[in-house]
Structure formats: structure tokens, C-alpha cells
Amino acid sequence: MTSDPRAALSTFIAALETHLELSAVRRGEDDPAVITAYNKVADAFVAYDDALLDAYGEVTPLDVYSEEDEEVADDDLLDDDDDDDLDDDIAEGTRSGGYVGLDDEDYDLDGDDDDEADGDDDGDDDSDGGGRG
Numbered sequence: 001m002t003s004d005p006r007a008a009l010s011t012f013i014a015a016l017e018t019h020l021e022l023s024a025v026r027r028g029e030d031d032p033a034v035i036t037a038y039n040k041v042a043d044a045f046v047a048y049d050d051a052l053l054d055a056y057g058e059v060t061p062l063d064v065y066s067e068e069d070e071e072v073a074d075d076d077l078l079d080d081d082d083d084d085d086l087d088d089d090i091a092e093g094t095r096s097g098g099y100v101g102l103d104d105e106d107y108d109l110d111g112d113d114d115d116e117a118d119g120d121d122d123g124d125d126d127s128d129g130g131g132r133g
Contacts (some may be wrong), residue, residue, distance in 0.1 A: 005055045008048040015044040 019037040
């Protein structure tokens with residue numbers, strides 16, 4: 001691992017350039033050269049991010065995901081048990097259903113503008129007919 005962020009960045013950029021070049025001439029969906037370049041991009045990024053953190057206490061807003069992360073995310077998307085548990089809790093009254101709508105005073109059913117009560121119709125709460133002094 002390179003501890004110098006500048007050198008790690010150069011390695012990362014070189015890995016990106018190699019990946020681009022090999023992607024442009026790839027031979028099929030599972031071209032081993034592109035897969036190898038892909039893995040080198042991921043490794044170089046992690047090395048750069050680590051070097052940046054070590055040197056300056058800073059990180060990038062990026063992350064590398066593995067196939068395991070995707071499998072977990074897919075399992076979470078397909079898991080309906082959590083939804084059933086939430087529905088049961090709401091039905092039992094042990095948990096709020098989240099957003100329950102506006103309070104009556106926050107929702108104007110008749111479409112009247114509350115500002116008309118102050119004698120003007122310019123959309124502010126003052127009665128001088130203007131919003132600025």
C-alpha cells in the first residue's frame with residue numbers, strides 16, 4: 001500500500017486509464033482482461049482512499065461494493081417479513097405508522113387564503129399591503 005496520497009492517486013488514475021482502454025476493446029461480457037483491470041481500479045481506489053485518510057484525515061465520497069454487498073442488498077429488497085412486522089405493530093397500536101397527514105389547522109380545505117384576514121391579499125401577514133418597509 002502506498003502511504004503517499006499523490007502516488008496513490010497516480011496509481012489510481014493509471015488503473016482507470018487501463019480499464020478504459022481495455023473496456024474499449026473488450027472481447028465479450030466476461031473478458032478476463034477487463035475483469036482484472038476492474039479489480040485493479042477497485043484496489044487502487046481503496047489504496048488512495050486509505051492514503052488520503054492516513055495523511056490528511058480525509059476520505060472520498062466514493063465506496064467500493066463487492067458482489068457480497070449486492071447479494072445482501074437484494075435479500076433485503078426481497079424480505080417482506082419486516083413489512084409484516086411493521087403492519088402488525090401498527091395494527092396493535094404499539095408503533096406509529098409514520099406520516100399521518102396534516103393537522104386540520106395546517107390543511108386548508110376551502111382554499112381560503114389565511115392572509116385575507118389581515119386585510120390584504122399579497123401573501124404576507126402584515127396589513128400594510130406590502131411585504132417590505
